[in-house]
Amino acid sequence: MNWIPQIFRRRKVYNDLSEEIRVHIEERTEQLVREGMGLEEAERAARVAFGNRTMLEERSREVWQWLTLESIVADLRFAVRQLRKSSGFAFIAVSTLALAIGANAVVFAVLNGLFLRPLNVPQGQSLYALQRGNDTYIIQSYPDYLDLRDRNRSFEGLAAYTISQAGIDTGKDPSHAWLFQVSGNYFDALGIRPYIGRLIHSSDEHGPNSAPYIVLSYAYWHSHFQDDRGAVGRTVRLNKHPFTILGVAPPEFRGTLLFFCPDFFAPMVNAEQIDGESFLNARGTRWVFEVLGHLKPGVTPAQATADLNSVGSYLEKNYPKDDGKSTFSLVRPGLHGDFFAPALRAFLAGLMLLAGLILLAACANLGSLFAARAADRGREVALRLALGSTRTRILRQLLTEALLISVAGGAAGLVASVLLLHRLSQWQPFPQFPMNFPVSPDVNVYLVAFLLALVSGFLFGIVPVRQVLKSNPYEIVKAGSSARIGRRLTVRDLLLVVQIAICAVLVTSSMVAVRGLARSLHNNFGFEPKDALLVDTDLAIAGYPPDKMPAMQKRMIEAMQAIPGVTSVGLVDIPPLHMGWSISYVFSDQATDLRPPNAIAQPIEYRISPEYLHAAKTELLSGRNINSHDDLNAPRVAIVNREFARTIFANRSQAIGEHFKMPDGTLMRVVGIVEDGKYTANLAEDPQPAMFLPILQFPANDTCLVVRSRRDPQQLVAAIRSTIRDLDSGLPAFIQTWNEEMNGALFASRMATVSLGVLGVMGAMLSITGIFGMAAYSVSKRLRELGIRIALGAQRKEVLQAALGRAIKLLTIGSAAGLLLGLLATRVLAFIVYQATPRDPLVLAGVVVAMALLGLLATWIPAQRALTVNPLILLRED
């Protein structure tokens, strides 16, 4: 490439050229003088004969220029100078765009992290998880997993993992930890290499409880072992069983589940030691959280599905009792199949749309600012046109300015969003769960932000083009930039209306979300979270054998009741609205074929002590409560909720005394009916059947005490803690108020509300600047007219009407349109935010007031300016 030295040689080339041309004209002049012309006349004639010297010289120079790079650089320099001159304008434009592009970058990064980007493992794009085709459950039983692993021909290797918790004792305090129980081939199938030490391999497994090894996650090693390389090889106690630390997983590998990052990994074959019970041989019990693997090269997902289905028909034929009809489909790993991915995806898509609208609004805003600027610079443009500049050149100049602003804004927005995203990816909203938000930005995010910046630069840069193209230099230079009013509707007005409408949509939907959230907090959950503490323990973690658990649970309840100020104490295995819940199949009492497809319902199952209903304030509608006589020697009984009674025993009043069957064939008698409630971690759920079983008949190691008291929670927590320590010093307990516990259930709607609120505020800010710009512009254009009006005796009201009438009218139209659209949009919102209904007078009034306030705020300064016009000074100026 010889253009690099050329850049430096160029100065000389240009000088030579100018000199040459000068000599040329000189020579011609001399010749003409020799032919007898006067000197002056000769000089003139020589110049005429030569032609437009400047232009020719420029064109000669262009030969040497690398495309039009130089003129672009000149444009850029000029643009920078121009923007520096009006730094206020530049600041507003850049920050507007930074906000809009930042918002888009953040939303896109989340979308990218959760849906577009494959899991952070080698060759993540060929990684798929299995899902049962018939009931869209992704959970498998362990024997089924083994068959799938060994009989398929499409996967490099099928790995499995499941989430569980354990008490880990490293020699100091026993603490509670989350782990993945993994199949032996887990790390090898995913292609993970150890950070230090080694990982678990298939060769470690030799039947149940044969592999007492764990692999630490990098984060856990860092926080609990202080990066001590000597930790490898050490033995720790997991639920009182010795396990050896084999190694540490690499820092970038945070498990195969988005949102959740385990503290360590342990072999699934040791499930009995970790969970206290083992279903390794129970084909009918599905508990393996996810089965996933890399497709072999060249195998398409469709081929793999067909292959898995042939394994499915094998299972169906050989284990008709447990498996029933078995078809499979492939889903993206990491989001637990189709369980909550669709809702999340819909929400993020909605958010992306809103962010896009914000950007569009910002563009509309900047477009009108630029149009106003172009009009202000009409004289400059006209002058340049008159001096022979081409229109394309002027447009290029304007566009350069726009692009400069958009790139600066984009860069600022991106920096802000990267900071925010890094915070977000380290965020731990729930103290009891190790969370993992894999949303740190990557190349895709940068690329999208850059493209958005460019596109928006073109979008708003192009707004003034028509104006420039049709401008007539002679008129403008002659008449000055007079305000031409009277045109009914300009593009700029339309942009402003669109923008206000978008803002109103955002304000409406964020208000609907806030209202819905506020209302959902004062809802009937089927229990009363106020004034209640949850004491979450797991007796298996503390090493209690199943036969000792009931006695311990009884002692715990009694000990809590003895604490002063405690009014009632109840026990449940997993409280409602917890992040986890268990579902059981139930069958009619005549059923003999107890396979899942024949189930009459899938109620949520709770195991409770007799005192639970009272402590949770769950109302017993009819029948009796369970009591201490409902133990292993008595017939099995259950309390069901209204929804259960309605769906299974169509006639609710006769449900009491009716029977149904559990999956193992146990015949259950309904003894009581309680009110419906909210059970799963989603307040927007439809009424769900639920059943409450006596813990004495259905023992559970998960032990959650509901402690109701009006005492200050902090004091109470201390008292509870010391009570538990007295009972068993090796029992880890997690204590929080029931309201805190419910944060998990409210998390989705909170997030939705916060993000909508942020977008709403941004939309409002954009509208304010937009309306302000428009009003200020129209006032400054018409100052002279207003001055004359005031001089002629116009009243304040009339002046204001003349100055701002248009802005107010546009605001009204835009708000009305936006409100309507917003109400439509909130139908979508109702899926996420519980009780988000747009038909709420408070919301409607709120939106109207908010928009009016916006208008007032935005037009205040221009209005003041219009009112304080001094006609004398104004008219003197011209």
Added chain:
Amino acid sequence: MMILESLRRQSAHGYALVQHIQQRSNNLLQVEEGSLYPALQRLLKAKLVKAEWELSSTNRRVRTYQITSAGLRHLEQQISSFERMFQGITLVLNPEKATTS
């Protein structure tokens, strides 16, 4: 092409080139004198001519252009292709004459 042809006969500076072309064309080609310069720059960039500052016959420091060997080759190609084109045009416009010749 005309510039290259002129330069092939004799190296010259800009003004002399203009004079030369105007004379040779019997003043049939009246162009702005200045339009020579962008053309010269293009040739210069394509390395078909080279330029040096010299003293002219009128004892003035002028920039004299010389055709390079690449320029000569280019000129020959141009002329031959131009001639072919010219011949083609003549054939279309004047078929009888063309067949006799």
